[in-house]
Amino acid sequence: MASSIGCALVALLAFAAFAAPCSADEAPPITVVAGARGALAYRLSQELEAAGLQVHVQAGPAAAGSGGLLIVIPEGEGGAIEIWSDSSGRADLVASVAPDGPLDTRVLRAAELVRALLSTAGASAGAVAPEPPAAAAPAPVQPSPAAPPAAPPGEAWRSPPVRAWAPPSPPFAVPAAPRAPLVEVGVAIAAGWQAPGASLALDASLRIWPSTRIGVGLLADLSIVGPEIEASEGKVRFRRSLFGVELALAPIERSRRFGLVLSPGVGLGYVSASGDARPPYIDSDESTFTAFVYGRGEARFRLVDSVVLTAGALGGAAIPPVDIRFAGRVISTFSPLASFSLGVVVQR
Secondary structure (H helix, E strand, O other), X not given: OHHHHHHHHHXXXXXXXXXXXXXXXXXXXXXXXXXXXXXXXXXXXHHHHHOOOOEEEEOOOXXXXXXXXXXXXXXOOOOOEEEEEOOOOOOEEEEEEOOOOOHHHHHHHHHHHHHHHHXXXXXXXXXXXXXXXXXXXXXXXXXXXXXXXXXXHHHHHOOOOOOEOOOOOOOOOOOOOOOOOOEEEEEEEEEEEEOOEEEEEEEEEEEEOOOOOEEEEEEEEEEEEOOEEEEOOEEEEEEEEEEEEEEEEOOOOOOOOEEEEEEEEEEEEEXXXXXXXXXXXXXXXXXXXXXXXXXXXXXXXXXXXXXXXXEEEEEEXXXXXXXXXXXXXXXXXXXXXXXXXXXXXXXX
16 A cells, blocks of 8 residues: 555656646746748847747747747748747747837847746746645545556656647638739830920830740830921921830839839831922922831839839930931931830730
């Protein structure tokens, strides 16, 4: 009988030692899962260690004992710092720090939350812990017929293995990163200037992006209103159109709200002049083709997911230049071209 009572007391002491892995003066361990945010995790661990807490920094989900805290650092700038507790035997989210403010502010908030949680847990444990009962003579223990077999003597002192745990998956689906569109169709109104005078044109463009930052495009610049040239011999109405092939470059990711696209290109220009002559001269209409080299840029603002507003500028030159003549006399030469446009682009 004395031997049975002694074995029961030894097993009770072993269970008490496992159930309280931290003494009253030692705070539960804290694990920081850093992920790709090593700087933030290091700054947070310094704050906690300065408060006398035991901190372990891990790159991924780590093992934690019962009663410990797990601090998860988000991978990107938009996530919150999450604080999980294993005190109830399962992973529970007990606090979080929203992703606003500078780095030092977020670190200080997280450290204050951890200290408050540990202080609250310690006060609750002190209030609930009962007074140890007075020593009493042990009552005889009657063996139960359904009692499980006793463990070997060495197993009574062996602690169960520490289980690895991590925060459970969120109950909602995490949206994927926005995908860069493959095809863009744009329309714009362009106010231009060339050697004969000012003009108004309609720009239509098509771009295909096999890569997120490099693509190819087509441009059609169609004259709506052209300049008129007056001379003693009469008057001429000037029109020009441009059809180009261009390389599209995106120095800023096109999926962002603000963007920039640069497009050097070459093209074919169609130039026409319709003359109203004064007597004794005769009316005449002439047209010709010329090559173009140009470059254009677009500043962009995303209005909705697939619609972008644009403000663009184009500059180029005709090669060779085109002379405009009245009765064999050169009155103007068309070569340089500049325009400014406002438009919209639809992305798919």
